[in-house]
Amino acid sequence: MRVLIISDIHANITALDTVLAEAGKYDAVWCLGDLVGYGPDPNECITRVRQLPGIQCIIGNHDMAALQQLDSDSFNPEARTAIVWTQKSLSESSRIFLQHLPEKIELADVTLAHGSPRHPVWEYLLDTRTATYSFDFFDTPLCFVGHTHLPMIFSMNNSFYAATQTVPEANKTIPTPQRAILNPGSVGQPRDHDPRAAYAIYDTDSKTWEYRRVSYDVLAVQDRMREAGLPERHIQRIAAGW
């Protein structure tokens, strides 16, 4: 089965639709949370995601904040402005969809979590130290995470008892390590100084991972963000990828 892996769409329907058009054929889609927050199209993104084939989707911290399940004081002032805008913009049906998303999903070979398998909603896996601890918190060979908006692979070689970290090469199919935590990067707000949308293709039969990048119409999204009155800093950052 060919699975499209997407994460951190952040209410950017232009980036999402570009990814869906460029991904080729896929049998299922696994979405790693943060469908909303920052961007101008929360309802459009939720409508699109819920219609995808074989969809498995978990909740992210921005989705929880949009549902007022998290104290928005823990976000910086601009993020808070965007959260309040999202809360007001969400349709009832979007809200119900987000409310039913689980924090973690365990499939045959893969666990899905937004931040980390230890603290699914909040923890950032940015270094090998945090990643090493995380390997004790999932039982499947692989775990897919988002949240950092950075494409990354942490793998665990049992003889070392410490995780190693690699940044995968774009558009290259690689065998997944025996035991690893993989991050496809962010569809709607990449933070590795490359503004192109990021996603991955996971093949459940051949056990391969291909992380990919695709350009989308950033200007169109920036126009909609300005119209919506979203913070200028968030408008700027999607063009630069930070």
Ligand code: ZN
């Ligand atoms: Zn995010």
